[in-house]
Amino acid sequence: MPRLLSGFLRHRTGAAGLFITLFVLAAVFIGPSLLPFGPEDMDFMATLAPPSLSHWFGTDSFGRDVLARVLAGGQVSIFISAASVILATSVGCTMGIVAGYHGGWADASLMRIVDLLFAFPAFILAMLLMVLFGFSTLNIVLALALVYLPIFARISRNTTMLIREEPFVQASRLMGRRPLAIMFTQILPNITAPIMVQASVALAFAIILEAGLSFIGLGVQPPTPSLGGIMADGREYFGRAPWVLTLSGSAIAFALLGINLLGDGIRDMTDPRLKERI
């Protein structure tokens, strides 16, 4: 692990991604306790105030500190997207490995489900699921997980099929070990690299998707602060107070930049062919 970390620090974009991501996490989880304002604190004397030393991101129409709301919304957003990606990864990979290892009808039926989910554009599917499930934080997690599950199922199935015929997998089979044991001890450790990379990409997309759902009112419901909600508010007053929309949007962009660079770093570090050149 220390070797991986030192390699990471030598990889310039990967290191930048790691630092940005850590900074964002620190801001989101420690930041609110350092701010003098809570996300719900209203100050009617200072509605739609421009950015200043006391309100770095300005205030919204209720006089609430936008920075405090962005950080609180970010916390919710990161929880939701992380939970949904973890759920999507575990369920998707299980499906993919089982399908890839057994082949035949197991493969055919599991992959048809995946194809069905793949057929919808991500945002349309998420909207559909939210309408079907009803609005609650748990349901957002479930909807996002369903949207990203097919990618993980596909990747793990394909990589499993590639290594299924490898001698070490056959050797394990020849020992008389059960299929489930082979999948977990032989296959899973060898397909984690592409899944890790995909997970970091999916995390970034899940943040956008969650913000998008909240933006159109299908996501986290007020008064819980959410990144999409803040931006939707900001759009209404964009003429008078452009900082609400632009600064909250920039905050999301900054976080996504960090996660994407981190993903690039993970990809380069785990691909031995690329590793040589760094």
Added chain:
Amino acid sequence: MSQPIVSIRGLRVAFRSGSREVEVLHGVDMSVNKGEILGVIGESGSGKTMTGLSLLRLLPDNAEVKAEEMRFDGMDLLPLSDTQFFDLRGVQMGMIFQDPVGSFNPSKRIGWHFEHVMRQAGVPHGRERTIHLLEDVGVKRAAETVDLYPHQLSGGMLQRALIAMVLALRPTLIVADEPTTNLDKVVEAQILELFLELRRKLNAAIIFVTHDMAVAASLCERIVVMKAGDVVETGTAREVFTAPKHSYTRRLVDTAIELSSPKNGHAHRASERETRAAANGSAAEPLFRVRDLSVTFPGSRMRAAFTALEGVNFEIRSGEILGLVGESGSGKTTLGRTLLRLYEPATGEIIYRDRDIAHLPERQLRPLRHELQMVFQDPGGSFNPRKTMGASLAEALRVVGCPDAQVHDQTVALLERVGLTATHAGRYAHELSGGQLQRAAIARAIALKPSMIVADEAVSKLDVSVRAGILDLFEDIQAETGMAMVFITHDLDAARFICDRIAILFHGKLLEIGPTEQVFDSPTHSYTRTLLASQGSLAKLIGASV
């Protein structure tokens, strides 16, 4: 003697990786004359391929090449720019690689490659010319071949096409890197013949990189022996093979000769086995009885079903080493895997210990699995790259119910039994050499106390100097445990060295089976005779030249 066409002095190649720099060639000297075939022999990692690649400037970007002198046809190669060099490479310097498949663009027809190369080199081209060239290298039905895609040709045919392409450019130097290693013995002999013809026609110099002593001895006039990035010996083929000066060369030559000589002490061991079998009272009962076995692989919409094995009958006696010999595509690997029930046969019976396992479902097969083990061809893939050797062996030991407290001691005992040490338990697959991995794979197989081991080309990817050691280990372990062994190989030398009986397979049929000496000395089938004739064993070659 004429002026050498290529002369290299003090060639050093280093690879940069991060801030580290690893030197792989430490000052190589070699020269080739016009019309001469220079053999470069050595084991994997000796730098023989690197030498060829650096001469052709085909090394990756992170390689740094330094040389005191590098001349080609009187021209100094070192100051040439990449563009100037480009005009030389592929035109005056041809190259032929180990893997003919990789040398062709898979989505273009054979004819396109010829057009492309010949137009670029500015030599006369056209369909007729291509057909003529292909016919020259012995491609039958050349007119049809021109319109085929690379995947529709066999490895041997592709290698011929590649040689024809090089021939078209009439180069003065050809660098051939293990051009016959992926080919069957019968095809190999034909390709080697083609090289001799190439030299005769073009009077070109050929640098022939190979690890196969017998090939080098039959083809090359002068030999350069390389070891770990250094040239250890240079001389005429006769000098090098009959009176090697360097101890390393001597070891290489001795091992090759030892492997190609008939099994020593064979009769002695056979009688020993008979007494043992008699003591067990199981001499009459075979371990495996295979009746009328056929294996088909299902077709898809695009292809017809493929019959890999057809009506195979034979027996495996307990405690014997049975060789399955044949060329690629003969079905020998399929047969081995079907015995282990990694494949389910279409028809026929596989009776193992009085029980037909041919169609036994996986669930019922599982308790039997550990009795039948396999050692794979590819040592690198035999172990989970994320696990240490110790963990892999422990997995095997637990399967046969070894108590946790004893796992460590047993692991060490197994490693020591196969000639490794306790320190290897902590190593990962990529930290071991091919020979060490194959030893560990044998350890894993015997950990399960099998009644039979199938060794699928278990030594064919190993260097010659470690090959004998692994074969000896197989023989020792087999004698010690009394288990049966099925030894799958295309290498007749290795088969003769180790097997008690040999079965010859050809196109999915079992042609003949019998005691090793009988198959080698009086083969009954005409194909077996062709196969035996193609084998140029080093002992024979040297014997002929002395």
